[in-house]
Amino acid sequence: xxxxxxxxxxxxxxxxxxxxxxxxxxxxxxxxxxxxxxxxxxxxxxxxxxxxxxxxxxxxxxxxxxxxxxxxxxxxxxxxxxxxxxxxxxxxxxxxxxxxxxxxxxxxxxxxxxxxxxxxxxxxxxxxxxxxxxxxxxxxxxxxxxxxxxxxxxxxxxxxxxxxxxxxxxxxxxxxxxxxxx
Amino acid sequence: xxxxxxxxxxxxxxxxxxxxxxxxxxxxxxxxxxxxxxxxxxxxxxxxxxxxxxxxxxxxxxxxxxxxxxxxxxxxxxxxxxxxxxxxxxxxxxxxxxxxxxxxxxxxxxxxxxxxxxxxxxxxxxxxxxxxxxxxxxxxxxxxxxxxxxxxxxxxxxxxxxxxxxxxxxxxxxxxxxxxx
Numbered sequence: 001x002x003x004x005x006x007x008x009x010x011x012x013x014x015x016x017x018x019x020x021x022x023x024x025x026x027x028x029x030x031x032x033x034x035x036x037x038x039x040x041x042x043x044x045x046x047x048x049x050x051x052x053x054x055x056x057x058x059x060x061x062x063x064x065x066x067x068x069x070x071x072x073x074x075x076x077x078x079x080x081x082x083x084x085x086x087x088x089x090x091x092x093x094x095x096x097x098x099x100x101x102x103x104x105x106x107x108x109x110x111x112x113x114x115x116x117x118x119x120x121x122x123x124x125x126x127x128x129x130x131x132x133x134x135x136x137x138x139x140x141x142x143x144x145x146x147x148x149x150x151x152x153x154x155x156x157x158x159x160x161x162x163x164x165x166x167x168x169x170x171x172x173x174x175x176x177x178x179x180x181x182x
Numbered sequence: 183x184x185x186x187x188x189x190x191x192x193x194x195x196x197x198x199x200x201x202x203x204x205x206x207x208x209x210x211x212x213x214x215x216x217x218x219x220x221x222x223x224x225x226x227x228x229x230x231x232x233x234x235x236x237x238x239x240x241x242x243x244x245x246x247x248x249x250x251x252x253x254x255x256x257x258x259x260x261x262x263x264x265x266x267x268x269x270x271x272x273x274x275x276x277x278x279x280x281x282x283x284x285x286x287x288x289x290x291x292x293x294x295x296x297x298x299x300x301x302x303x304x305x306x307x308x309x310x311x312x313x314x315x316x317x318x319x320x321x322x323x324x325x326x327x328x329x330x331x332x333x334x335x336x337x338x339x340x341x342x343x344x345x346x347x348x349x350x351x352x353x354x355x356x357x358x359x360x361x362x363x
Binding site for chain 2: 016017018019020026048051052053054055056057058059060061062063066067070071075078079082085086088089090092093094096097098100101108111112113114115116117118119120121122123124125126127128129131132134135136141142144145146147148149152153158159160162163164165166167169170171173174175
C-alpha cells in the first residue's frame with residue numbers, strides 16, 4: 001500500500017517535536033513511529049540509513065528523514081518528511097527568539113545568559129571529549145585534530161577550507177596506506 | 183537581497199558541516215565574523231543553550247535562531263531551508279545511485295581524517311565562546327573561570343544529567359552571582 005504524504009509529514013513532525021538534541025537522541029522516537037507504528041522500515045534498515053547519514057554532510061536527523069521519505073514516496077516524500085522534521089524547530093525557536101529579543105535588555109536576563117554561556121562552554125567540553133574517544137585514536141588523528149584547531153584558531157582559516165583539506169588529507173593517507181600494503 | 187544571501191550562507195553551512203549536533207558551530211562563528219550585523223559571537227552561546235533546551239535537532243534550531251536574528255520571521259525559515267537543502271539533494275542522489283556509499287573505501291578514507299578535524303573545529307568554536315565568557319571585556323573574569331571549572335567537573339562527573347539541568351544551573355548562578363561580568 002502506498003504511504004500517504006500526510007502520514008510521512010506527521011510522523012516526522014512528531015519525531016522532530018519530541019526529540020531533544022540531535023543524532024542518536026532521535027532513535028527511540030524513530031523506532032516508535034517508523035518501525036513499530038507504520039512499519040516503513042526494519043531496525044536493520046534504520047541502522048543502515050543512520051550509518052549512511054552520518055557520513056554525508058548536514059544534520060543527521062534531517063538526513064534520516066530525507067532518506068526514509070525518499071524510500072517511501074520518492075523526491076516528494078523526501079521533501080515532505082524533511083519539512084515535517086524541521087517544522088517544530090522553526091515554530092518553537094522563532095517564538096522563543098522573538099520573545100528573547102524583546103526581553104534581552106533586562107539586567108536579569110543578561111545575568112542569566114552570562115551564566116548560561118558558561119554552562120554551554122562546559123557542555124561543549126563534554127561533547128568534544130565524547131567525540132574524541134571515537135575519532136582521535138592514534139598519532140595521525142591527534143595530529144589532524146591539532147592541525148584543525150591551529151588552522152582555525154591561529155591561522156584564521158575558514159572551517160569550510162579546513163573540511164576540504166581534511167577530505168583531501170584523508171584520501172591521500174588512504175592511498176599511501178594502500179601502496180604500503182601492496 | 184538579504185533573504186537570498188541568508189539562504190546561500192546557510193546552504194554552505196549545510197553542505198560543509200559534517201557530523202551533526204554542534205558541527206555547525208564553527209561555521210556560525212565564521213558567519214558572525216563576516217556578517218556581524220546578523221549575529222554576534224556572544225549570541226551563539228545563547229543559541230546553543232536554547233537549542234539544547236528545546237525539541238528538535240540542535241543544528242536546525244541554531245539555523246532558525248540565527249536566521250531570525252539576521253532577518254526576522256522570514257529569516258528563521260529561510261536560513262533553515264537553506265541549511266537542509268544540500269542534505270536533501272545529496273541524500274536523494276545517494277539513495278538513487280550510491281547504495282553502498284558508506285562502505286566505499288574512498289568515503290572511509292575521507293572520514294578517517296574528517297572525524298578528528300570536526301572535533302578540532304568544535305574545539306575551536308568552544309574556545310572562542312570561552313574567550314568571550316572569561317575574557318569578554320579585555321580583563322580576566324575570575325568568577326566566570328571558577329564557575330566554568332566547577333561546571334566542567336560537574337558535567338563530566340554526572341554524565342547522565344540532562345544538559346537542560348546545567349543550563350538551568352548556569353542561569354540561576356548567572357542571576358545570583360552575576361557571572362557574566
